[in-house]
Amino acid sequence: MAVHENIIEVKNLKKSYSEGDTTTVALASVTFNVRKGEFVAIMGPSGSGKSTLLHVLGLLDEPTSGSYYFNGKNISAYTRDQLADLRNREVGFVFQSFNLLPRTSVLENVKLPLSYSKVPEAEWDARGRAAVESVGLGHRMDHEPSELSGGEKQRVAIARALVNNPEIIFADEPTGNLDSKSGKNVMSLIQKLNITEGRTIVLITHETATAEHAERIIRLMDGEIESDKKVVNRLTPDAEYVK
Amino acid sequence: MNLKHTFKTSMVGLTTNRSRSFLTILGIVIGITAIILVISLGGGAQQLILGQVQGLGTNTIAIIPGREPSGPSDISALYSDSLKQKDLVALQNKANVPDLKSIMPTVLGGGTASYNSNAYQVSVFGATDFMAEIFDLHPDRGAFFTNDDVLSRNDVVVIGSKVAEKLFGNDNPIDQKIKIKGRNFKVIGTLPSTGGGSLFNFDAMTLIPYTTAQEYLLGIKYFSRIIIQTQNDSQVAATAVDITRTLEESHNITDPTKDDFTVQTQQDLANRLGTITSALTWFLVAVASIALFVGGVGIMNIMLVSVTERTREIGLRKALGATDRDILSQFLLEAVLLTAIGGIVGVILGAGLAFIIAIGLSKGLGVNWTFIFPWGGAILGLSVSALIGLVFGGYPAKQAAKKSPIEALRYE
Numbered sequence: 237m238a239v240h241e242n243i244i245e246v247k248n249l250k251k252s253y254s255e256g257d258t259t260t261v262a263l264a265s266v267t268f269n270v271r272k273g274e275f276v277a278i279m280g281p282s283g284s285g286k287s288t289l290l291h292v293l294g295l296l297d298e299p300t301s302g303s304y305y306f307n308g309k310n311i312s313a314y315t316r317d318q319l320a321d322l323r324n325r326e327v328g329f330v331f332q333s334f335n336l337l338p339r340t341s342v343l344e345n346v347k348l349p350l351s352y353s354k355v356p357e358a359e360w361d362a363r364g365r366a367a368v369e370s371v372g373l374g375h376r377m378d379h380e381p382s383e384l385s386g387g388e389k390q391r392v393a394i395a396r397a398l399v400n401n402p403e404i405i406f407a408d409e410p411t412g413n414l415d416s417k418s419g420k421n422v423m424s425l426i427q428k429l430n431i432t433e434g435r436t437i438v439l440i441t442h443e444t445a446t447a448e449h450a451e452r453i454i455r456l457m458d459g460e461i462e463s464d465k466k467v468v469n470r471l472t473p474d475a476e477y478v479k
Numbered sequence: 480m481n482l483k484h485t486f487k488t489s490m491v492g493l494t495t496n497r498s499r500s501f502l503t504i505l506g507i508v509i510g511i512t513a514i515i516l517v518i519s520l521g522g523g524a525q526q527l528i529l530g531q532v533q534g535l536g537t538n539t540i541a542i543i544p545g546r547e548p549s550g551p552s553d554i555s556a557l558y559s560d561s562l563k564q565k566d567l568v569a570l571q572n573k574a575n576v577p578d579l580k581s582i583m584p585t586v587l588g589g590g591t592a593s594y595n596s597n598a599y600q601v602s603v604f605g606a607t608d609f610m611a612e613i614f615d616l617h618p619d620r621g622a623f624f625t626n627d628d629v630l631s632r633n634d635v636v637v638i639g640s641k642v643a644e645k646l647f648g649n650d651n652p653i654d655q656k657i658k659i660k661g662r663n664f665k666v667i668g669t670l671p672s673t674g675g676g677s678l679f680n681f682d683a684m685t686l687i688p689y690t691t692a693q694e695y696l697l698g699i700k701y702f703s704r705i706i707i708q709t710q711n712d713s714q715v716a717a718t719a720v721d722i723t724r725t726l727e728e729s730h731n732i733t734d735p736t737k738d739d740f741t742v743q744t745q746q747d748l749a750n751r752l753g754t755i756t757s758a759l760t761w762f763l764v765a766v767a768s769i770a771l772f773v774g775g776v777g778i779m780n781i782m783l784v785s786v787t788e789r790t791r792e793i794g795l796r797k798a799l800g801a802t803d804r805d806i807l808s809q810f811l812l813e814a815v816l817l818t819a820i821g822g823i824v825g826v827i828l829g830a831g832l833a834f835i836i837a838i839g840l841s842k843g844l845g846v847n848w849t850f851i852f853p854w855g856g857a858i859l860g861l862s863v864s865a866l867i868g869l870v871f872g873g874y875p876a877k878q879a880a881k882k883s884p885i886e887a888l889r890y891e
Contacts (some may be wrong), residue, residue, distance in 0.1 A: 316803060
């Protein structure tokens, strides 16, 4: 497969929901690209379509019209199973509400994507442990989510997103449920993944402070791109939180 | 996702809600228990009955007066006095029934037997000395009556254990005179108890020569039954035909549907009783199956609740790469595991109860009730319970599988 410069190429992307007679347009027409290794923050007020955009980009939802090339692949031709496989191998998700399985240990939570992958089972444990270690939670390996703080939970979720070694990570308001200290900690971790590991990050947030960890901020308004700018004074990872 | 991990995931799903899982499988447990119990006890009952019937000897043929009624208007055909002395003579003729070994006419009646001030309602069985051989009767005191007693119409009686106890208490009845329907009989033998669960219970019977019973006690000229034995089993079928032909000739009957007697071999009786117990068993199985069906609906209900409750989990799994098939297998396996566990518990409980009941019946009734582990029933029960899981778990699992990842993730 040819190497593509852009991991995301969207053109005239539209998404509307019909319920009965009313049709709600979430994305009117969106066109932009994301380069490999780029850190993009998507901002906008609620209802601007930023969540819908992230879900479409993250292969969780399908656009109504327009084209979407993910890593050079036209995903409109993909079946449900093929999309599931892409989500598993090439995409990592971090959600606002963590979405960890309750009564399941940190390690087992992190290993969950592996169980849907083709990675040989013999490697699961080592990969899971490495991912947990990489977010600095090696000492919490066998704890259950209920025993963790919010920040720790989100770091487990990040470890889970990393376990299949995806090229891109989609983060949906990752600091939305965290206090500012934990939020900074999590953002430092995400930024580190971008800077030191070269992973592409697409993040949505409504906090400017969070968005300024990115290289570029796309602002949405009423389902259209209002602005698409480079961040001038990019925040750097807080040394205090990065190992 | 491989089967091992689907299995692990499903087990986690089930153990998270232990008490709910337990209550859910209760319907299946009860249904399977009932089915196994019924099949096992039905099998035991059948063995017991067949054992007793076959104990009479498979070379035995009974001739019963009357025929099976062809319809409600034909009901009088059941009651008949068609078997008479001349039939006995005709059957004893070697030219008519060549393979006949022995023949015994019997008459049945009832009345009050008394000794001094003690009285007891008894059945009166008129027979020949051949009775002792056919029914394997061995008097524990005294002896059975002889052919001479039959020929001379002697007033002698062999009494069952219950009769002896009621009339004589602990005294020895031998050579005492008892009154049956006002006539004096000399007690020449007593029988040991045959037990309450026995198909043929002689405990409350008095056995006297059939000639005496016909002449002095009942005032009848016909027989209640004629029992015939052949030399060996292979002659039974041919002898039954010989008997039918002889009696039709004796009764001047040309149309076999108008026969006023029925020839019944032990094999016929065994088959008939076997059919009845099987029919009864399967009827009860059908009733018990209703519990199983209700249990299946319970499984479906809980699985639907579970799918709804875990919508976000389904969304997460899909976001992390689970295919529709992965989700389908997870929930389907949960349902099948539930019902299979219910099935296994049901088989163990049902077989255990049947075993306890078998011991209870053997000890309590003194019958030889054998416990039969219903292998067929166990395999059937397990397959049916797994099938119920597939059928009733299928719909909820499909609902889970077809959820869109984002709608499932957004579900509140």
